[in-house]
Amino acid sequence: MRDTISPIDGSVYRSTTEHGTRDIENAISLAHRAFPDWAALSINERATFVTSFVAAIVADKADIATEITWQMGRPVAQSPGEINGFKDRADYMIGIAEEALHPFVPEGQSMGKRFVERVPLGIIGVMSPWNYPFLTSVNAIVPALMAGNVVLLKHSFQTPLVAERYAQAAIKAGLPKGVFQILHLNHENTARLIADPKLGGVCFTGSVKGGIAIQHALTDSFIPCGLELGGKDPAYVRADANLEHSIENLLDGSFFNSGQSCCGIERIYVHEAVYNRFIDGFVSLAKKYILGNPLEQDTDLGPMVKTEAADFVRAQIGRALHKGARSLIDETLFPSSKKGTPYLSPHVLVDVNHDMAVMTEESFGPVVGIMKVKNDEEAIGLMNDSKYGLTASLWTDDMDEAQSIAGRVEAGTIFMNRCDYLDPALAWTGYKNSGRGVTLSKFGYDHLTKVKSFHFREIK
Template sequence: MSDYAVVDPATGETVAEYDTFTDAQIDEAVARAASGFAAWSALPADERAAGLRRVAALHRERRESLASTIVREMGKPFAAALGEVDFSADIIEYYADNAGVVTADQPLDILGEGTAVIRRSPLGVLLGIMPWNFPAYQVARFAAPNLANGNAIVLKHAPQCPESAAALEEIFRDAGLPDGAYVNVYATNEQSAAIIADPRVQGVSVTGSERAGSAVAALAGQHLKKVALELGGSDPFIVLSADDLDAVVRAAVDARLDNNGQACNGAKRFIVVDGLYEEFLARFASAMGAAKVGHPLDEDTVLGPLSSLAAAERLQAQIDRAVEQGATLVVGGQRSGAYFPGTVLTDVTPEMDVYREELFGPAGVVHRVADEEEAVRLANDTPFGLGSYVFTTDAEQAQRVADRLEAGMVYVNVVLADSPELPFGGVKRSGTSRELGLLAADEFVNKKLIRVG
């Protein structure tokens, strides 16, 4: 079987296969991107914005087809796949609306006479290495701000998402962008390394695992290329007080089961003060266990299959090892093929592997803590630092805890609140950069000083 293949995780059937590019095809793709950059970057910002609006419109026009492809590739429920395509269109439109803002000169107050400005200009051809868990959204949040700036994109998608990769390249082409402004490649890891080394390529962005991020960062550093990393997470969900515990539990379940539990910023560690712990655990475990597991095209399905049989087997191994090491399995914990039920662990201690691992699937760990101080200490006791969630009725406490959390994002009394204008990213082993919002548009630009005496 080809490295690039669509294997429906709901059935195990190989739906389609795509040929990996030859080295000659890779070289031709980079050459096209270099030529496309020259044409695309020469356009005024408002013309690039118009092109991006056409890209967003085509996402909406083809939303059902693209969503169906996403379901086949990674198994998320169809309604969630439709939501992903819609959000992708929103993101692209946001950067179309703000293309003039992100490319505008930034005047500086100077001590001497004359003027000084920071002028932002594109770097050139960028390589994007994208994951499988959000086949359209991940591409939109990388490509849109960088295209708005005038960069050109070479996109290497996950090997299990070749159909989405082809459909997205077709959208950018049909939107009338210059040939080469957005180029899809079916590349091996070795070929990706060669693209990073290519002098025509000026930067690389990777969303994926710690291992992938570390490997790409090492290559980028070796070749003195700008790199942006969006990696894993084990986000804490801290419950300190509640007027409506049922609402908090619903938020906790939503934050854990979104995208079949396969979101890097999904809540994975639930840290609950002693006075609410027993009641929270009982309601949370009940709701997790009741989440309907079924075919992703069924309307009442909450949890479709994980992205692959291998993904389900990895999660099963983590759960089994946690129980062997002394954790308590409260509910779930037994896969059926690639399907995995809502799962809850308790009694997890720092000596266990699962204490510092990321559970990439519909499984969470519930911890009991005495107070705010212990909650913050436990929340920060992780190699990750992506997102975090704080639920409290005390506004001052919310701000105090938010300030102390070692994370790139803190959401207070709200979940699933991502939006195109809000920056996304983390610290520690969760990454080095920001996507979405205006900050994303500053990752791959030359901030050139122009000083006039």
Template sequence: MNLDRETFYIDGTWAAPATDAVLEVVSPHSEEVVARVPAGSRADIDTAVAAARRAFDEGPWPRMTPEERIEVVATFSALYAARLGDMAEVISTEMGSPITFSNLAQSPAPWMQVEAFLGIARGFPWEATRPGALGGDVLVRHEPVGVVAAIPPWNVPQFTVMSKVVPALLAGCTVVVKPAPESPLDCYLMAELFAEAGLPPGVVNFVAAGREVGERLVAHPGVDKVAFTGSTAAGRRIGAVCGEQLKRCSLELGGKSAAIVLDDADLDAVVEGLKFVGFMNSGQACVAQTRVLVSRSRHDEVADALGEMAAALVVGDPLEEATEIGPMVAQRQQERVRGYIGTGQSEGARLVAGGDGMPEGLDRGWYVRPTVFAGVDNGMRIAREEIFGPVLSVIGYDDVEDAVRIANDSDYGLAGTVWTADQDAGLDVARRVRTGTYGVNTYTMDFAAPFGGFKASGIGREFGPEGLAQYTELKSVYLTVPDLG
């Protein structure tokens, strides 16, 4: 399968790039180039924003009824559903996600988002009349925010771009998408499906580019809102630019989430649950529960069980069905994660499983051994900083109050879980931990509910009616003259 591309999707056509610069997409498994695509320049971004601006200011899309936009997006959804397998394979090829995870989440979950947003849009209060406090009637309208810059990361590229593009389109916005340079290929497939769905020219545009060119998109005066998922450091920069320009932004950023294991929790269920929520997508997930909080009386028991699980995980070629842990997306990420493993050892944490060096049987690829540390103090760097790799830290607590305190003692507040046989006790813990999402004996993202973080984990929400509302502005229209006496 030839994945090379020579154009961008701008203004409803496949447009030649402004320069001959190229992005090489490298397989993190083989370390070989699997595709070459154009590297967008500032000129390409300017062209894409101009197309989106015209489509918003002059085109039909924002002026269609919500029902008409819903019909077009529903056509896209049906086309997307027919290509789920292709999308999963492309994502695993470009960024190394295990194919089982890609078939579970990297392509089906984005499609489920589309279907959920379609249902939400059908019942959304696009405009409603309410009685005014002064006696007159007021019409309150949700109108599109304008031109949206959608910037997804490389780890779950379709999952994160869909959470921005689809609600923006349903709201009547136009969009410029800048995929991450590590993972541009899935967005090309997405662009093909949008083109086939029949969106008017300029409504959605795709330009693959590096981070420096992304700054041009964020700061572009033709952009009304930036929707970003990525690191907290990049989010701070984007937030500063948007704040200076009074530009709307939503930022879904990092996490260092805690899984609290209460004493009555079933050990097998905990281990099986943390196999997914701790090591999902090879640990390259913002919601990964990488701090495991256990009472001191059960600390060693749980740590050893997690170590046995981690040591048994199948690490290897992401396109093999048996693979449970794939490579890191890039050599720099491999080096970063291995650096944290070394830091954990130097800080005095006990290595239960994994450690530095290549996994057994592999002599190439950007792999990291699934690693579990025990005896971790919450002040250690491995407990405070987002590693973004397959590394778990087991931390002891004195009682439930102490567990909640440790869970909240973090710069982040994105996700978390509690594991217990007592649902009420679990719900009590869930109410006290300061995160945007939480699970009792499970963790998932329900697309009917808002997703996002507290503190340094971001600003704004995705999914649910709240996620759709992020792409609208509120307008009040006064319909009658109130009687002021």
């Protein structure tokens, strides 16, 4: 049994029975048998099933929101938004499947038939994290099913009820047996699942360390593996930025979900002409956060997922302060913020530099470092001075300049005047240690299928 400890009060919220070797073998065998018939369905037939699958989850949004809050600590006032986003992404990927999977026919057909089809990989292993338990998993699950694959979902033991909700929805939607299954696995058995020769592909969202472990488990295999890993996402506020808009949105991008987002804002570079005004506004607004019990409607900053996660951020902040950084938030303003608990106040650090881990290593918590820069060149250099490259955001009124800067920034997604957002019509991908592969958009289907060429010649 594995216990899910709620960050709200340290209680055991859920005890989950782990699956073992025999369970893995049975699930793979069942999936292997289910695959041919599922793949043989038309896209429209699969869409009917998957649409019902999604609807079954959305129907329980209110209960699911409370479960998410208890499992990982996000304020209950914000948790329903995850199911809204889940539905938006699912609906989009269902809607574009026909176009994305349409066969390619070369121009100038000669005698016979020549075309290229996208065919499913087979059994897809999906490994999802706790921080956005539906939003991360839907990116792989829905397009995998729409492409004709069958899915084995392994979710975090911090959010096991998310996996259970998916399993219940599959039954309600009447998905054929074996098309979608869940497994509660420890690290050793996850590696055993991934290494099974019947697996057709892997989609993993998690830490860089976890991504490396996935690669090691695939040492003797050549199957596709999508890795959505960590980030240290930067923002650059130019002199011509709308400061009120920039401050409000960057604050939310830094501290939403207690900073526990792979694409959250972790470092901000501000042009010297507006630096002081930006800092004053940012700090003033940060002090208005309410840190506390996430089950209360007025709470907008909940606990981090675990005390050790909060302690990691506390230690990172402490090392930065020791090296000369200054914290502009008095933690006593947030009585719930206490050492030895997962409750941590927001922190805004200045006088920081890239010799400090808080500006180079993923924090995954409610802390952001802000640096003054002289010009675009300095900002670009600092944004690119990272081993990560998931997203970056530019805050400016000049779209032409934004496009020029964006072309030089090393990240999978570049935003202008927004951050911490996934548009399902755009490819979601990472550079450097932020991962490889693509989810969402029509390009996401490329990584859940393989191409098969047909060259038929008629003899007359």
